[in-house]
Amino acid sequence: MRELLLVPDRLPFAVMLKHSPHRIEHARDLLTVLVLKEFRVRYKRTVLGYAWSVLQPLAFAVVYYLVFRRFIRVDTGEVGYTLFLVLGLFPWQWFNNAVAGGANALVVNATLIKQVSFPRVYAVISGLLNELLHFVLTLPIMLLFLFGSGGRPRLAWLWQLPLLLLVQALLTLGLALLAAAGNLVLRDLERLIGIGLLMLFYLTPVVYPPDLIPQDLKWILYANPMGCLVVLWRDVMINASVDLWILGLAVAWAVSAVAAGVVVFRRLEPRFAELI
């Protein structure tokens, strides 16, 4: 028999309702302090601080430009290669950091998890919020490149951009929950995820256009949620158009990731403190 009774959860509904403003305020504050902590810890004693999150992808962009544009001469048609690259690289960077960080989210907070009984999902969500924040802060740089190459702001962005943000946020949430919980059971997962992300990067059309993928191998693009999302991000930014079929695929991926993540996380949650 395994049981832990937490009486507050069994309170009459009226009592719960009376306290719900407090609960909501508390949930918000819990996220705030954890996000702040994360931010502070990440940039502890660095001179450039937040600028690193922009400098890193930009530095890689220079190398990719040299290798794929100048050496291999990848052709991206009317869209300049630099713009093409940046529009794919920043969303990828967000995905990559969120999933890799998710695998570590619980391990990094080991002392908290072993000593305080707060809902563990906050440790994962606060990390994800941090990555989301970083991505939103890099959006102006994407726009800078876009307007620099003659693009213009579109009215349709008002619904397209939040939609893509939401879909990718859900996708990273699901995968981060899976990675965080799984990494406690099997510590090798962290390494596997590192390798997996690097492989996925090359399978995702970040440094090359998707039409370079031969027709019989096109399924690889659709089987890859980030492949779908990178295509969507570029289409939205450049043409303000959304391929509904690809959007549907991305949504399906995101929803299944969240479902799997929530199931696995909740299943393992009671054992986190002893697994960590």
Add this chain to the structure above:
Amino acid sequence: MTTLPPLISGPTGTGPRAVPAGDPLIEFSGVGKRFRRTAGCYGLKDWLAQRVRRRGRETRATGWTDALRNVSFCLHRGEALALLGRNGSGKSTVLSLAAGVLRPTTGRVTIRGRVSPLLGLGAGVHPDLTGRENVYLNGVLLGLTRREVRARFGAIEAFAELGELMEQPVRYYSSGMLARLGFSVATHLDPELLIVDEILAVGDAAFQAKCYARIAEQRARGLTMLYVSHEVSTVLKLCDRVLYLQGGRVAAQGAPQAVCGRYYADQGLTLGPATSEPAMQGEAPCAS
């Protein structure tokens, strides 16, 4: 000295408190806890090894250790219970279960009301945050909102007497200063249950005295406490009841003087009856 709301039914409302005061705050009935013998998490290598010789002998990863067996006790509201026992006797496991951090393998742990104590003082402290930020982090992890922490911040700051250091990263604190911060936070955030896990020894004499006074003050207002210390003198001074653990089982529980005496006797020491100081005369005499 402070104008904080009363501990148990504060108007600031730190969560639902609709539990009748008569029920114990924490109840263990027949609790057992088992841990995997290897570090808890195990790698791909062990996992594969286990797959390969599935029906074979016990592998490293499949060994189990019983940290607790059939432990039953109650902690009533307003009571101070001391956990006594030698290293590895299961005290920390009891604390983790009472804090709701671990789940029992067998038996039942009932936690009534809003009990989310910090396990040990300074438990949720992060070295890269300043003292101030840690106060907020701890407070919010304990279940208060930032507004509620803000209302108590002045009192915490005054009690800790850290001065300028409050704005410095905790990384630069000495262990004594860390204890000051941890204790001030833990006793000012209106916990329903305070867990004190041998930390007071670090502070200087004046601060220790202040801490004991604070505990006494809070206890008078109804604070419930779980206290772990090897200093029997403080156990006798602070606690109503003692639970003595031996190898994961309850060896004795009851009045402090009697149980502490037994604890000392088991180690071949004697407990001074009149003074509350343990009488230790040179080498421990060998029991024959």
